[in-house]
Amino acid sequence: MGKVMFRDLYFGQASAETEVAQDPSRFLKNYYDRWNIANRLGRKDFFLLVGPKGAGKTATSEYIRLHLQQKHGKAHVFAKTLNLDEVSPGVSPLASITQKLVSDQATGITDAAWRLFLSLRFFEMLLSDESSSLANDPQALDLAKRLRNAGLATSDFPSVLRKVRENKISLSLKGLLTGETASKQTEEVPVSALGQSLERLVLNAQSDNHFVLSIDGLDRIIGHNPAYWLTLAALLRVGEDFHHKLISARSSLRFFVMCRSDVFRRISFADSDKIAGDSALFVDWGSQQTEPRDSPLWDYLAAKAEITPDALFEHFPPHVSVGLRSSKPRNIPTIEYILTSTRSTPREMTMLMRRLQEEVPPGGYVTSDRIRSAVDTFASRDLLTTVKAEATGLLKSDIAEHLEELLSSLPSAREVTRDDLGKSVVASGLEVDKTAELAEFLFMAGLIGNYDRNTGYIQFYHRRDTYKFKRTGPWQLHRGLMYAFNIPYSRGAANG
Template sequence: MRTKYSDLYFGLSDAVNEAKQDPDHFFRSYVNINNVVDEVTSGRRTFVFGPKGTGKSALGLWIASDVDSVCSQVRDAASLPLADIPNLQTGQPAGVERTVTAWKFILLCNYLTLLRRDNACSMTNAREVDRVTRLLREYGFMGDASGKALLKVATTTVAIPIPRAGSVYKKESKSALNIFSLIPYLEEWVSSARSPNRHVLFIDGLDSIYLNDPRYDESLAALVQAAYRMNQNLGAAGATGSVVLLLRNDVFSRVSLRLPDSQKMRDDLGVDLDWRILTGSAGRNAPLFKLVNDKASAAAEESVTVLDYFPAKIKVGNGNREIPTVQYLLNLTRHTPRDLLRLFEEIRKVEASNVLGQGSSQLSAAVIREGVVQYSTKYFVNAIKNEFAGYEGGPEIAQDAVTALQYLGSQKFDRIGFRQRLREVRGTQVSEQEGDRLLKLLFFAGAIGNLVGNDSYMRFYHRRDDSEIYLRGGLILHGTLCHAWNVPFAT
């Protein structure tokens, strides 16, 4: 007999937590969509784009722990004081180039740490590399304390003493190196390193949505530029690795205005983790469902096809209309692994509770409906709010925006109607500019979309590329929020 649906495993919401708590299932069920692993480890792709929940962190973790002949590490930039990095004293005048230098220094420090973890890696001037590495570690630039170190040295200049003996620094006339003058040596050391292994440094934690802080934009744009230049140097030298940034599409689009080479970066070096099923041709064989099946199969230790537990069609509305189950389930998500896995998990919890009875071979309509309600109210609404992390104004603004959507009482709406409800929620006037800004944030979060045509029930599009929301046209609320708030579906 096959495993009961109530006993299936769909993982945790956060890949980091799952990799720590249940590494066996996490690594066995990873889906290498579009061969992204080889593209990244080879150095052909150094920017990985995708909204939250598409597996950017999972990619880094899986490569770091489960790919032979690859030494890699995932560094979380969320702990770094991004807005303060432009103040890092590199020995240069304040400005864009100093910020780029600061980021290049941070990347080189972390990349050098990665190289020194590889026992098979050989480097020229190894003794001097070890001395400088030790000094940088004492300053705090290597390891988990780097955030505090950056704040500490924002008002002072780092000085690396030059040894009196030796020929490494024979061109230098001073007794110490600052960050700017040290970087060429760091670049030379990492570029000349040789090893039978590849080295990949992942920078994660850059998923914060609009922060409305120009210093954040300046800092993040400089990070992208620094990584781009560093990878060019590593590639030209035939080095053993690269730096990979894990970025949201919309965050990159925002800072790309500050990057002269942004289009080349995206076209030549970027890869999108795109799980969308834009047509019905792939259906249940699409990568998104393969991931779900692989995760469940790994835990059950048998081949599992999750959709076999569901009826072929689901009744919607007043019960007079049926739609294919694949279409029904996907329309409850934003076409991301996290959303779909959470949906299956909430349905599993309802089935496991026995409150609505257990089906012998297929899930009952009552179990599916209750699972959808639990997913909509417990997961999806909060996932939308979490997309506002770091937004100026804090969680109160996010709550106001979501409450205004809820008060609309209709799936179809326009910007004027939203602004009116937002004003009612706040009890104060709301400018057109502020209302539009919040609508853009809700669009990026996947809560709303542009209304396309009249058949609105199946026409929600979650933002994935550079297309902007059209605020002067009709807007539509995500169907899952209609389930959560009991909003009538548009007809």
């Protein structure tokens, strides 16, 4: 068989959901399991998936589901993914929760609401399994009916939270609980304590099948509402406790939460470091090595295309020529040029490869000019769109609305100073004190990196997140934004 043309290689889709919907078997077969998830699932050593936008958290969740289905049979795996739109339908969005419902002084109520909400979801999943002990228990079926009548069974989280806070509902769990609670079986359980009882019920349920509950979309509805961040902190706090109980009970239930890195950083509570250290999988493709060729993202792309990284590299010219209109044109190694034009995430590498395939005609080859054109298109269409979406909710609206204007007015990509950024802020009609917030967002988003004048070394958060942000500057602007806004690389130079 002859060599497959670059245009005919398969690099996946930007959306894991789309890729799985199109061909789940190919997705599973070509998934690059960098974190040895297949083995870690048996140990249940994580429930929280943390990573930047586009790093593959949703793809990892889909892989977990498909892997379990392949291992145990599709009929023996019950899986449900809740995005925030499903967790909180439009009439009661999570971001609309106010301090009337959630506050530092009432964290126990929020925790109790999440415990009840998660237990309700698992209870529903177990009832849908005809072979489970709960599905064959008349008392459990009767409880399900009473939960529906009480407006709890299908409620979104804000609705459950309100009911727990009001604490006006009580339900009897007679005959459903055993052990130390046996003496209380005839008593009515108030809704504020119902989560603990229902949690015990699902943990003790018997089934030969497997259950996966995933919560995704924590980067879709975010904002500056303090109550919202307290709500997410409660989810992770309760989630970790639930996760450990599932392990201790040797339960066939599994629970996962996907969370964006910059969102997780905003969620502040006492045990956040412990959760990050003991129960989190960091979906991070940033490479600590200095050689772009060694980035695991090439292994990711090669796995999708069903070739080796070296075979993929053979499609590329050795260098990409830039600055052809300047007095000092440069040749940048192609592998470095492509990698640094993205923010080192699978989604952006896939999007750039697909843009490059659009530039290559049928039967044609990858050239320096075609790579530059693909990067320009990727930067101006895909990267900018993604950046603006990420800014929504994390940046105050007045800054987010001026983001393109703020970035395009920078004098150069190299050695961006705090004063440069401040002038852009003022020129956009904003107060200069917005500069610090903008700079920190750009760093967390991997759009500027710390620049060391003495060594010329650049530290981007998305590639080396162990480095802390250098708030005083100077910084280096991301290559993709430099091309998107036609910003010169250095002061007084033409952009190549």
